[in-house]
Amino acid sequence: MNKGQGLLTLLCLIVITHAQEYWNLPRCRSCHRVNAFEQCNSYVVCGRNEACYVDKLIDDSNNVVYEAGCRDIQVCKANSGRKRSDLVACSKCCDGGDYCNDHMCGLRKESNLTLCNSCDGKDGRPQPPQYPEDCSFLRQCDPTESCFSSTYMKDETSLRHYSTCKSTKICQSLTGYIFETYRSDDNTALGKRSAGTICAVCCGDEACNKYACETTKKRIRYLNKQERFNHTTLKEIPWSSV
Incomplete structure (x- = not known):
C-alpha cells in the first residue's frame, strides 16, 4: 500500500468513525417559547453528554410557553436549567432515544389536524x-x-x-x-x-x-x-x- 492509499484509508476510517458517533447521538424535539406541539416542528442533534428536555414556563404575562432541545446531563440531574425570571411549571429530561421529549410536560397538540x-x-x-x-x-x-x-x-x-x-x-x-x-x-x-x-x-x-x-x-x-x-x-x- 502506497502513502496515497494509506492516507485515503485513514480518511475513510475517520469519516466512518464520525458518522457512527453522529448516528449514536440523541435527536431531540427543539423549539423556543412556543404555545403548542404544532409549533415545535424541528429537531437538534445533541452532544455526547446531553439529553432531551422540555421546560413548561409561565412568563411575566402569565402565558404558558414551552422550550425544548438538548441540555447537559449534569444540569438535568441538578434540575437547574433555568436562570431567568420565568416561573417553571415543569422541567423534565429524558434519554430514552430519539425525540423522547415529545409531549413531555403537557406539550401536546391543540388541533385534530394531522x-x-x-x-x-x-x-x-x-x-x-x-x-x-x-x-x-x-x-x-x-x-x-x-x-x-x-x-x-x-x-x-x-x-x-x-x-x-x-x-x-x-x-x-x-x-x-x-x-x-x-x-x-x-x-x-x-x-x-x-x-x-x-x-x-x-x-x-x-x-x-x-x-x-x-x-x-x-x-x-x-x-x-x-x-x-x-x-x-x-x-x-x-x-x-x-
Missing part, C-alpha cells in the same frame, strides 16, 4: 435528506391532506427522501394503484415509478411518513393483510375496532 414530516425544500422547509431519519420537520397538513413520502435518485450514487403533505384523493389513487399492482411475492417498489423515483407512498397516521418509503409500504402491506388498513383515511385500524 402532523406529517415535511422535508420538501418549499416555503423554508428543509431539503430532502439522504437519510429519512434526518427529516424531523413537522408540518400541519390541511384537513383534505395525508402524509406522503418518496425515495428518488439524486445522482448515480445517492438517494434522497422527500416527504410532505399531499391531497388525500391523490393518495387514495396512489394506494389503490399499489394494491392493484403489488403481489405478495413481488419485491418491487410500491407506487408508480417516474423518472428518478424509486418509491412513492401515502399514509394517514400522525407522522407516519417519517420512515423510508419502503418501510412504510411494508407496514401498509402488513396492516392490509391483517384487515387493519382503512383505504379511505389511509390510517391503521386499531385492534379494538377489528
Whole structure:
C-alpha cells in the first residue's frame, strides 16, 4: 500500500468513525417559547453528554410557553436549567432515544389536524435528506391532506427522501394503484415509478411518513393483510375496532 492509499484509508476510517458517533447521538424535539406541539416542528442533534428536555414556563404575562432541545446531563440531574425570571411549571429530561421529549410536560397538540414530516425544500422547509431519519420537520397538513413520502435518485450514487403533505384523493389513487399492482411475492417498489423515483407512498397516521418509503409500504402491506388498513383515511385500524 502506497502513502496515497494509506492516507485515503485513514480518511475513510475517520469519516466512518464520525458518522457512527453522529448516528449514536440523541435527536431531540427543539423549539423556543412556543404555545403548542404544532409549533415545535424541528429537531437538534445533541452532544455526547446531553439529553432531551422540555421546560413548561409561565412568563411575566402569565402565558404558558414551552422550550425544548438538548441540555447537559449534569444540569438535568441538578434540575437547574433555568436562570431567568420565568416561573417553571415543569422541567423534565429524558434519554430514552430519539425525540423522547415529545409531549413531555403537557406539550401536546391543540388541533385534530394531522402532523406529517415535511422535508420538501418549499416555503423554508428543509431539503430532502439522504437519510429519512434526518427529516424531523413537522408540518400541519390541511384537513383534505395525508402524509406522503418518496425515495428518488439524486445522482448515480445517492438517494434522497422527500416527504410532505399531499391531497388525500391523490393518495387514495396512489394506494389503490399499489394494491392493484403489488403481489405478495413481488419485491418491487410500491407506487408508480417516474423518472428518478424509486418509491412513492401515502399514509394517514400522525407522522407516519417519517420512515423510508419502503418501510412504510411494508407496514401498509402488513396492516392490509391483517384487515387493519382503512383505504379511505389511509390510517391503521386499531385492534379494538377489528
